[in-house]
Amino acid sequence: xxxxxxxxxxxxxxxxxxxxxxxxxxxxxxxxxxxxxxxxxxxxxxxxxxxxxxxxxxxxxxxxxxxxxxxxxxxxxxxxxxxxxxxxxxxxxxxxxxxxxxxxxxxxxxxxxxxxxxxxxxxxxxxxxxxxxxxxxxxxxxxxxxxxxxxxxxx
Amino acid sequence: xxxxxxxxxxxxxxxxxxxxxxxxxxxxxxxxxxxxxxxxxxxxxxxxxxxxxxxxxxxxxxxxxxxxxxxxxxxxxxxxxxxxxxxxxxxxxxxxxxxxxxxxxxxxxxxxxxxxxxxxxxxxxxxxxxxxxxxxxxxxx
Numbered sequence: 667x668x669x670x671x672x673x674x675x676x677x678x679x680x681x682x683x684x685x686x687x688x689x690x691x692x693x694x695x696x697x698x699x700x701x702x703x704x705x706x707x708x709x710x711x712x713x714x715x716x717x718x719x720x721x722x723x724x725x726x727x728x729x730x731x732x733x734x735x736x737x738x739x740x741x742x743x744x745x746x747x748x749x750x751x752x753x754x755x756x757x758x759x760x761x762x763x764x765x766x767x768x769x770x771x772x773x774x775x776x777x778x779x780x781x782x783x784x785x786x787x788x789x790x791x792x793x794x795x796x797x798x799x800x801x802x803x804x805x806x807x808x809x810x811x812x813x814x815x816x817x818x819x820x821x
Numbered sequence: 822x823x824x825x826x827x828x829x830x831x832x833x834x835x836x837x838x839x840x841x842x843x844x845x846x847x848x849x850x851x852x853x854x855x856x857x858x859x860x861x862x863x864x865x866x867x868x869x870x871x872x873x874x875x876x877x878x879x880x881x882x883x884x885x886x887x888x889x890x891x892x893x894x895x896x897x898x899x900x901x902x903x904x905x906x907x908x909x910x911x912x913x914x915x916x917x918x919x920x921x922x923x924x925x926x927x928x929x930x931x932x933x934x935x936x937x938x939x940x941x942x943x944x945x946x947x948x949x950x951x952x953x954x955x956x957x958x959x960x961x962x
Binding site: 697698700701703705706712716717720752756 | 860863946949
């Protein structure tokens with residue numbers, strides 16, 4: 667049992683580090699983890715759930731706006747991407763935030779093709795991050811169920 | 822490092838505010854409201870939230886609201902942070918008000934926000950490390 671816990675903890679550590687090294691997460695995610703404790707053990711999961719709900723809603727808004735061929739409301743797209751950039755910054759979703767910056771630039775210059783391409787990338791990226799964080803939370807659960815503690819990972 | 826942070830780093834760092842604070846968090850973003858409420862909880866305070874500046878003003882309209890601190894986001898629909906701060910000061914609200922800006926805001930925009938009646942400004946994302954020393958410094962003043 668101890669060997670299993672140690673293995674899971676090692677996997678968790680390595681996976682967490684890889685998420686930072688591959689640019690999915692930045693320091694702000696570390697700050698989120700600091701806000702989680704025994705009083706609020708699911709805090710990070712709750713916040714990232716809010717974030718992914720935001721992603722779905724805002725990406726859908728932007729897709730709808732960009733679908734109005736010849737009559738695109740770039741102001742609406744701009745305001746949605748501004749909000750998404752803010753939320754991604756708040757949770758440490760580094761790649762998503764970076765793509766939002768690019769999308770905002772395309773929007774400001776009313777570059778329709780650029781906006782469409784970028785929005786597709788944002789969609790792919792947030793879904794990728796969602797899957798990866800789900801894997802991370804699953805690892806945490808496995809550690810706890812095996813009777814172990816979730817290790818602190820210094821990035 | 823700001824003067825507040827330098828002074829604090831020379832002493833043992835506290836983990837809570839010098840007195841238990843009742844805080845109003847004003848932000849149109851649900852994630853920020855959640856984050857800031859958690860930070861306030863971790864530094865020993867309790868909080869209530871408002872989704873924009875107009876909600877914050879309405880909370881104070883009957884004269885019964887009593888917050889030690891208001892964290893006021895700058896950009897919000899209905900009524901933005903500067904307008905809400907100005908209105909609250911006109912209503913003789915004496916709470917400490919810390920404006921929450923973004924890194925994209927320039928000096929002029931920050932100065933204009935301060936002019937509305939803030940005690941201080943901080944850029945998002947807020948953290949225990951940047952908020953706690955500032956609050957304790959303002960409590961000392």
